[in-house]
Amino acid sequence: MFGIIFSITMLIVLPVAFIGVLWKASFKTKLEWLLDALTTAVLLVWLFQSGNWSWVGYFFRYLWLGLFIIALVISWKKIRSLPFTAKYEKSQKRSIGIHVFLLFVFGAYNTFVFPSYTVDEEAIELAFPLKQGTYFIGHGGNSVQLNYHHAYESQKFALDVLKLNKIGTRASGLYPKDLYKYAIYGDELYSPCNGKVVESRNDLPDLTPPEMNPENPEGNYVALVCEQHEATIFLAHMQYGSVNVTEGEEVKKGQLLGMVGNSGNTSEPHLHIHAELDGKGVPITFNNRFLVRNSLMRTEK
Structure with a gap:
């Protein structure tokens, strides 16, 4: 049962949380928005490939990609006039650091997935x-x-x-x-x-x-x-x-x-x-x- 709960959390709760933040958050600079958008994109690509989508519905994963694109467009319209960087407060620096860390982690997960698609041995x-x-x-x-x-x-x-x-x-x-x-x-x-x-x-x-x-x-x-x-x-x-x-x-x-x-x-x-x-x-x-x-x-x- 733990495996089911974990899968649902990964395939539903995480995408909702990350897409929701991108959609609704108030960014101070384009850099903050860019890091958030990239982190969300890399997370979704990883889940798209590695998640077992038969638990919640195979076509459900395409819904998240669609909502991500919508959130990306809406959030860009809100931040496009902002500067790329600014003098950041401690909380903002912490948020940037967390996003850089998550970007590295989810990026590493994706690199581990890519070798799955091919084999050198004769099949x-x-x-x-x-x-x-x-x-x-x-x-x-x-x-x-x-x-x-x-x-x-x-x-x-x-x-x-x-x-x-x-x-x-x-x-x-x-x-x-x-x-x-x-x-x-x-x-x-x-x-x-x-x-x-x-x-x-x-x-x-x-x-x-x-x-x-x-x-x-x-x-x-x-x-x-x-x-x-x-x-x-x-x-x-x-x-x-x-x-x-x-x-x-x-x-x-x-x-x-x-x-x-x-x-x-x-x-x-x-x-x-x-x-x-x-x-x-x-x-x-x-x-x-x-x-x-x-x-x-x-x-x-």
Whole structure:
């Protein structure tokens, strides 16, 4: 629950506070206004990229950009006749110092995010394994900023895939216990390649959020080796009783493997997918796209 509160604070309260100050504050000089505007801009760019917007609505992040532009124009009209600098009082100097510090901090966060979008290693091209709507990448990318899996060598390029409903959120409600309120729960899961099943499991129950099963992190899953690469592809957290392939079975790209569930070490229904070879993560792409947090995949059968 703490994670939810923290996310909402970051994605709603912070933008409201910073845009509100830019919109309403009485600046004494253009320098003060410029530092405030730059700090707000850098904050919003960072949140735009790194925030998990499926919590509050994927398109919500564009609202903040629009309001920022409006606040920028209105505040500029109020300060355009002011001098660029002046003799500052102690409180004004303190405010300038705080803005310079925040500008440095948020700027550093952005520099940590940018490497997430590319990889040097050769990626495995796969077919996207879901075909029933608009899917959202909750975790993905080449840095911990956008992908917490990146801290683990075997899963460093893993993806957590959610699905968006009509209002751009991953569920009906903030954190419902009813699994069917999560848009992705029960979606059919298809083989991303021609290959051979090397492991599978089908007997673990779907859990009620926020219950988790750290002793069986994959939950119900399918692991397969594709024809085009020797890495093992893991598709995890599948629905109890839905896995319809077994170890040793040959599968074709697009063949039904089972359904998305909420089994294993997972806080809510989603698909976890990653590739690994000799204990190291291997990048994967879909339609030649390297997906990162906030990427969308629009699909249909």
